[in-house]
Amino acid sequence: MPGRRDECDKCHADLxxxxxxxxxxxxxxxxxxxxxADRVQEKDRSNFCDFFxxxxxxxxxxxxxxxxxxxxxxxKKK
Numbered sequence: 001m002p003g004r005r006d007e008c009d010k011c012h013a014d015l016x017x018x019x020x021x022x023x024x025x026x027x028x029x030x031x032x033x034x035x036x037a038d039r040v041q042e043k044d045r046s047n048f049c050d051f052f053x054x055x056x057x058x059x060x061x062x063x064x065x066x067x068x069x070x071x072x073x074x075x076k077k078k
Contacts, residue, residue: 001054004046014046022055 002015018024023034030039034051 001052004048014044016046016049016052018043018047018049020055021049021051022053023051024055 002020004016006015007013008015018031018040021032023032023037024043025031025033029035030037031043032040032051037049037051040047040049
């Protein structure tokens, strides 16, 4: 499990951040499915959350980015 100060080797983004956690869910209250977690303002910055667990898509391309790329490819002019 990444520590609070660990960063991605390629892009230097914080790893121990809400957006990399398996509990992160923008549709949930405070964007988190863990009801006991404290509120975190900056979801892409490192934090001290004790409930952090590496998510399945951590460090990958978000679903939104995948959909946008597919739409752009579909409507791309030749």
